[in-house]
Amino acid sequence: MPNPTALMIVGALLFAIGVVGFLTRRNMIVMFLSTEVMFQGVLMNLVGMGLLHGNIQGQGLGIFVLVIAAVEAGLGLAIVVMLYRRRGTLDAENWRSLRG
Amino acid sequence: MSVPLVYISYIVSALFAFGIFVGLPKQGRFPRRGAFIVVMAVASAMLIYLLQLLFGAESRNITFCILAVLGLAAAIRVVTHPLPVYSALYFVFVVLATAAMLIQVGAEFLGAALVIVYAGAILVTYVFVIMLSQQSPEMKGRISAMLDYDRSAREPVWATLACFMLMAVLAGMIVEHPWKTVAQPLSAVATRNTVELGRLLMTDFAVSVELAAVLLMVALVGAVAIARKRLPQAADFSDHKAPGEAGKTVVPY
Numbered sequence: 142m143p144n145p146t147a148l149m150i151v152g153a154l155l156f157a158i159g160v161v162g163f164l165t166r167r168n169m170i171v172m173f174l175s176t177e178v179m180f181q182g183v184l185m186n187l188v189g190m191g192l193l194h195g196n197i198q199g200q201g202l203g204i205f206v207l208v209i210a211a212v213e214a215g216l217g218l219a220i221v222v223m224l225y226r227r228r229g230t231l232d233a234e235n236w237r238s239l240r241g
Numbered sequence: 242m243s244v245p246l247v248y249i250s251y252i253v254s255a256l257f258a259f260g261i262f263v264g265l266p267k268q269g270r271f272p273r274r275g276a277f278i279v280v281m282a283v284a285s286a287m288l289i290y291l292l293q294l295l296f297g298a299e300s301r302n303i304t305f306c307i308l309a310v311l312g313l314a315a316a317i318r319v320v321t322h323p324l325p326v327y328s329a330l331y332f333v334f335v336v337l338a339t340a341a342m343l344i345q346v347g348a349e350f351l352g353a354a355l356v357i358v359y360a361g362a363i364l365v366t367y368v369f370v371i372m373l374s375q376q377s378p379e380m381k382g383r384i385s386a387m388l389d390y391d392r393s394a395r396e397p398v399w400a401t402l403a404c405f406m407l408m409a410v411l412a413g414m415i416v417e418h419p420w421k422t423v424a425q426p427l428s429a430v431a432t433r434n435t436v437e438l439g440r441l442l443m444t445d446f447a448v449s450v451e452l453a454a455v456l457l458m459v460a461l462v463g464a465v466a467i468a469r470k471r472l473p474q475a476a477d478f479s480d481h482k483a484p485g486e487a488g489k490t491v492v493p494y
Contacts, residue, residue: 153411161404162320167390208453212460219464232390
């Protein structure tokens with residue numbers, strides 16, 4: 142069985158990759174895909190921490206991460222579809238006015 | 242070992258951040274594919290070296306290393322590929338690699354759930370929305386045919402710098418921290434994984450499971466309410482519309 146620390150390192154790298162995707166890409170769908178990559182990193186970290194403690198609570202929390210990811214995908218994509226219908230583009234820069 | 246582990250983790254972070262920087266679409270040019278592959282190969286080799294040092298000599302696990310490299314490379318392609326459809330397909334790869342890694346450490350139920358929920362449900366939604374909202378019909382991989390906002394990344398230098406800082410801090414902390422490992426009751430957890438997880442969800446996390454159900458329901462209703470297409474009501478056409486004409490024109494909004 143692999144070392145839980147290795148699992149946590151891979152999870153941390155996945156999370157950081159998701160962060161850079163969310164920061165740099167301008168397509169709203171790809172931005173949401175990057176958040177899903179971040180969710181994978183968090184999930185691996187939860188499982189790794191649970192293994193370090195020798196119990197299964199981390200995997201239980203991982204199930205809830207899955208639920209949140211599904212909710213986020215559903216709501217986020219609904220918002221993306223609505224925004225696309227309004228402006229006819231997926232460019233996040235077009236909604237710059239929301240910055241205030 | 243001569244070099245401390247934390248420096249190796251910094252090198253791995255720097256290489257991965259540089260790989261992202263090389264791969265990101267910039268100024269309408271295709272990323273240099275050869276440079277990207279070389280950087281990714283070096284980064285993967287360093288990552289495998291780091292993981293092998295972590296595992297120690299007695300418990301080498303080359304399968305885990307290969308899965309980690311594949312998953313991370315696919316994740317980088319998710320955030321750097323200029324075409325969203327390919328991003329979604331690479332994300333399937335990330336999900337499969339993650340699930341395989343989880344199964345390797347004994348989290349079988351979570352791995353299976355990951356494949357079913359992510360690759361089965363969420364990805365279908367993503368691909369569906371991508372197909373709904375792609376405008377240019379002629380995308381033959383030519384950079385000029387791509388959309389402007391897919392061709393150019395926003396602030397690639399600063400974003401990859403921030404990414405490197407985050408990776409280095411996280412990985413260095415994980416490597417350096419003296420984790421107190423429990424004296425391996427893992428096998429009991431791993432062998433009866435699904436049974437134990439089900440018992441945990443139905444006892445300790447029972448209220449949370451109910452809350453998750455409520456949350457899913459609310460999200461379902463919310464998504465329908467947000468994405469619903471508003472059809473004009475009869476009151477919107479009260480002026481000069483013959484009866485029967487009201488539903489035929491849809492006001493663009």
